[in-house]
Amino acid sequence: MVRPFLALIGRDLRLAFRGGIGSLVSVVFFVIAVTLFPLGVGPALDLLERVAPGVLWVCALLAAMLSLDRMFHDDHDDGSLEQITLGALPLELVVLAKAIAHWLTTGLPLVLAAPVLAVLLNLSTEGFVVLIVSLLLGSPILSLIGSVGAALTVGLRRGGVLISLLVLPLCVPVLIFGVGAVEGAIYGFGERAHLLILAGGLIVALVLAPFAAAAALRLTLE
Numbered sequence: 001m002v003r004p005f006l007a008l009i010g011r012d013l014r015l016a017f018r019g020g021i022g023s024l025v026s027v028v029f030f031v032i033a034v035t036l037f038p039l040g041v042g043p044a045l046d047l048l049e050r051v052a053p054g055v056l057w058v059c060a061l062l063a064a065m066l067s068l069d070r071m072f073h074d075d076h077d078d079g080s081l082e083q084i085t086l087g088a089l090p091l092e093l094v095v096l097a098k099a100i101a102h103w104l105t106t107g108l109p110l111v112l113a114a115p116v117l118a119v120l121l122n123l124s125t126e127g128f129v130v131l132i133v134s135l136l137l138g139s140p141i142l143s144l145i146g147s148v149g150a151a152l153t154v155g156l157r158r159g160g161v162l163i164s165l166l167v168l169p170l171c172v173p174v175l176i177f178g179v180g181a182v183e184g185a186i187y188g189f190g191e192r193a194h195l196l197i198l199a200g201g202l203i204v205a206l207v208l209a210p211f212a213a214a215a216a217l218r219l220t221l222e
Contacts (some may be wrong), residue, residue, distance in 0.1 A: 004089045005097050012101035015074075027109045030063035034117040045122045052121035052181035053131070057175055060110045060135060061168075064142045067106050068163050071098050071150040072217065081154075082221060088221035091214040099147040099209070101138075107139035123186075130195070134178040137198040144202075144209035145170050151216035174201065 037055050041047055075081035085091055114135055115128055123131065149167040156162065181194035 001089070001093070004087060005093055008084070008089065008094065008097040009101045009104075013104060016101070016105040023061040026063040026106045027113055029066055030059050030110055030113060031117065033059040033062065035080045038120060048122045049124060052118060052123040053070060053179045053186070055121060056114055056118060056123075056131065057138075057178045057182075058136075060114065060139065061111055061143045061171055061175055062144060064106055064139065064146065065164050065167065067102065068146040068150050068167065069153070071102050071147060072154040073150070076154045076220075081217075085217070085221060091217060092210040093120065094146050095210040095213040095217070096206075097215075099143045101139050102146070103143040107143055108133075111135045111139060123182075127182045127186040130184050130191045133195060134191075134198060137195060137202055138178045141169075141174050141198070141202050141205045142167075142171055144205040145174075147213040148209055148216060150218065151213040154217065154220050158222065164218065174198065177201075 034055060038048060039050070041051070072081060075084065084094055089097075111132060114131055118128060118131060146163065146167050149163040152166060153162050177194045177197045181191040181198065183189065184191040184194055
């Protein structure tokens with residue numbers, strides 16, 4: 001069971017890397033979107049520092065949405081999704097493997113790019129570590145919730161916009177507690193409670209999202 005699971009993750013990673021620049025769209029969007037804020041707000045460092053946590057998290061959330069429609073869509077179009085579901089791996093684990101692959105190709109690069117962009121936004125040094133930890137906890141939740149939206153729209157031609165409409169409201173709590181953790185570290189309010197809530201949300205998403213997405217895929221494949 002472990003070997004097919006890891007093989008599926010490796011397959012999706014190879015396909016993403018073969019996609020060339022297409023696999024970097026989310027990171028490029030994240031960098032460009034964050035870079036535009038200093039140009040629009042101006043050189044006021046105190047203002048940039050105040051909006052930095054919200055800007056980084058909102059841009060990361062929007063960037064993660066860009067590649068969600070590819071999670072199942074390409075496999076559905078070429079018929080490989082049906083072959084994967086007929087294999088030895090339960091559909092719930094198939095969804096989990098694809099969500100992990102999505103996070104490795106989208107969420108993890110966003111986490112790695114965030115500290116560099118935080119310097120551009122003059123983020124206080126107290127918030128750097130918490131920003132990374134909050135993104136490490138929150139970005140997998142975005143991929144897991146996104147897997148449900150991707151499964152619901154897998155049979156639609158223009159499902160990308162619909163995925164965003166379905167997923168974004170569900171991701172608002174992740175955004176709130178992610179920003180709250182960083183601001184708590186910067187202003188001395190404490191970040192522990194926010195990070196614990198994000199960790200709890202990640203556990204809940206790991207348990208529930210694969211089953212919900214698998215149920216949606218079964219309806220689509222039938």
